[in-house]
Amino acid sequence: MSRWLTYATDLIGIREPQQLVQLFAETVQHELELDTCLILFPSTDGRTLVPHLQSLNKTWSVTDFDCPFAHVLQSGKPMDISSEELVFWQQNRDFCQLTESMSMFSAARAELLPGSNQSVRAMLFVVGNAEKLHDAFSDETFGRYKQVFSQQRSLLMDMQQEEFTQRSLRESLSDVERNNQQRQMVNELSRTLVGRSEAMKKLREQIVSAAGSQLSVMIQGETGTGKELVAQAIHDFSPRTGKPFVAINCAAIPENLLESELFGYCKGAFSGADTDKQGLIEQADGGTLFLDEIGDMPLVLQAKLLRVLETHQFRPIGGKDEYSSDFRLVSATHVNLQNQVHQKSFRQDLYYRLFQYPLMVPRLVDRIEDIELLSDHFVELYNQVHGTHVRGLNYKTVDCLKQHNFNGNVRELKHLVEFGCAQTQDDQEVVANSLIHRILPREELNLLSVEEPESCTVIKDLKQALQDFESKIIRERLRLFSGDRTKAAESLGIPKRTLAYKCQKLEIKSP
Numbered sequence: 417m418s419r420w421l422t423y424a425t426d427l428i429g430i431r432e433p434q435q436l437v438q439l440f441a442e443t444v445q446h447e448l449e450l451d452t453c454l455i456l457f458p459s460t461d462g463r464t465l466v467p468h469l470q471s472l473n474k475t476w477s478v479t480d481f482d483c484p485f486a487h488v489l490q491s492g493k494p495m496d497i498s499s500e501e502l503v504f505w506q507q508n509r510d511f512c513q514l515t516e517s518m519s520m521f522s523a524a525r526a527e528l529l530p531g532s533n534q535s536v537r538a539m540l541f542v543v544g545n546a547e548k549l550h551d552a553f554s555d556e557t558f559g560r561y562k563q564v565f566s567q568q569r570s571l572l573m574d575m576q577q578e579e580f581t582q583r584s585l586r587e588s589l590s591d592v593e594r595n596n597q598q599r600q601m602v603n604e605l606s607r608t609l610v611g612r613s614e615a616m617k618k619l620r621e622q623i624v625s626a627a628g629s630q631l632s633v634m635i636q637g638e639t640g641t642g643k644e645l646v647a648q649a650i651h652d653f654s655p656r657t658g659k660p661f662v663a664i665n666c667a668a669i670p671e672n673l674l675e676s677e678l679f680g681y682c683k684g685a686f687s688g689a690d691t692d693k694q695g696l697i698e699q700a701d702g703g704t705l706f707l708d709e710i711g712d713m714p715l716v717l718q719a720k721l722l723r724v725l726e727t728h729q730f731r732p733i734g735g736k737d738e739y740s741s742d743f744r745l746v747s748a749t750h751v752n753l754q755n756q757v758h759q760k761s762f763r764q765d766l767y768y769r770l771f772q773y774p775l776m777v778p779r780l781v782d783r784i785e786d787i788e789l790l791s792d793h794f795v796e797l798y799n800q801v802h803g804t805h806v807r808g809l810n811y812k813t814v815d816c817l818k819q820h821n822f823n824g825n826v827r828e829l830k831h832l833v834e835f836g837c838a839q840t841q842d843d844q845e846v847v848a849n850s851l852i853h854r855i856l857p858r859e860e861l862n863l864l865s866v867e868e869p870e871s872c873t874v875i876k877d878l879k880q881a882l883q884d885f886e887s888k889i890i891r892e893r894l895r896l897f898s899g900d901r902t903k904a905a906e907s908l909g910i911p912k913r914t915l916a917y918k919c920q921k922l923e924i925k926s927p
């Protein structure tokens with residue numbers, strides 16, 4: 417059997433187009449003792465010929481007729497070039513370099529390789545001993561060898577294309593699946609995070625997308641807008657669901673206790689530390705840590721938190737050892753943290769670390785179209801908890817609610833609905849009269865503002881003056897709401913826990 421046919425069987429065993437080309441070129445070069453053996457393939461746009469040896473770093477334009485390749489392509493006929501004929505091709509420097517080694521006994525030949533698909537035929541270019549070239553290219557079995565190569569290559573290219581198509585198909589199928597899953601999650605979320613407004617729809621989509629990422633999420637929004645609900649949803653829809661969701665309100669814990677709450681402490685760390693206490697950072701390992709009202713975190717603690725976020729390492733108070741905790745951080749604030757950064761009361765580096773995925777929860781007055789659905793939702797919850805059958809809100813009641821200035825946002829609406837339900841018999845609707853004295857239109861609320869503090873000229877101690885003013889406002893508000901801290905907090909736009917903490921700090925007792 418001719419050696420070319422033996423080599424052909426080697427080609428058939430190859431499954432990778434690049435390897436096939438390599439073996440073909442090496443075999444031809446070795447067998448014909450060539451100086452140069454190149455296989456040139458058309459580029460994807462069909463404008464140039466690219467050699468299989470990428471290290472050559474050259475390409476030839478298919479319309480450059482100063483080079484024999486363009487002629488061979490156009491005519492489809494092989495071209496033999498003797499050493500004397502090289503002078504005709506001196507214009508093309510790259511081609512000249514290919515034939516530099518030619519002597520008077522050498523020749524070059526360029527020919528199209530046989531191929532089933534005419535438009536993507538490759539070209540074989542060789543330089544070597546003229547006699548050997550002549551013998552080889554008149555040998556029929558060498559012709560068959562070239563044919564086997566071309567067929568095998570086009571087969572492998574087809575297989576590669578098929579594989580590529582299948583992979584793209586699989587990828588687009590999994591994209592569709594992922595999109596479906598996300599849509600399902602968004603739908604599921606609409607049962608707990610109620611609202612039909614565009615803002616709420618967008619928020620639900622953002623929550624699902626944030627849940628799928630590992631980024632730190634910052635939830636911004638006024639008090640009672642549902643920030644904690646959002647934080648819980650991010651945890652529930654993330655891969656960390658099933659692991660702990662640990663929440664703490666930084667404004668509700670006195671500064672000196674916040675550190676030990678977060679980091680924990682070791683026995684004997686300070687007087688009263690009788691046993692080791694695990695901190696919230698450790699408790700949140702594998703799950704989510706939710707830091708509410710993070711703007712109230714003291715600067716010293718901010719630095720410590722930043723370190724934990726960057727290293728995932730922490731040390732309990734009074735402890736020698738470092739521990740690690742893999743938690744995902746979600747924070748919330750109702751103040752403008754950027755302002756606090758400008759005032760240097762919030763660290764800029766921490767700010768950027770927390771705002772990797774910012775979410776904005778809109779105020780209820782900016783989405784009054786949600787009031788009806790939210791009210792129905794709260795009536796349903798009330799019925800479930802109290803085993804009642806209140807039918808819902810009368811349409812006049814809903815209209816009335818839509819006029820109200822909801823400083824306490826959804827939380828305030830929830831309390832109003834609960835209050836209305838409590839005054840309504842089974843199978844009856846909540847009527848506007850039951851709520852009217854609790855609904856304060858915007859103008860009336862403005863009347864509740866406290867008169868200005870004493871003239872600025874007499875203030876000698878700013879901190880004390882601010883505290884006095886704050887204390888005065890809170891006392892007034894508590895008096896107005898007959899000591900109801902929930903309502904007072906709502907009307908001041910602060911969480912109830914924050915009000916409780918302020919009352920404790922300012923030594924205010926309910927009237």
Ligand SMILES: Nc1ncnc2c1ncn2[C@@H]1O[C@H](COP(=O)(O)OP(=O)(O)OP(=O)(O)O)[C@@H](O)[C@H]1O
Binds near residue numbers: 611638640643827912
């Ligand atoms: N879109 C909503 N759908 C259903 N319930 C909601 C929605 N938004 C808020 N709530 C309910 O309103 C109440 C207040 O919500 P939440 O505590 O999450 O607000 P918040 O913004 O964290 O308040 P704060 O800043 O005072 O801590 C909760 O009972 C919550 O379940």
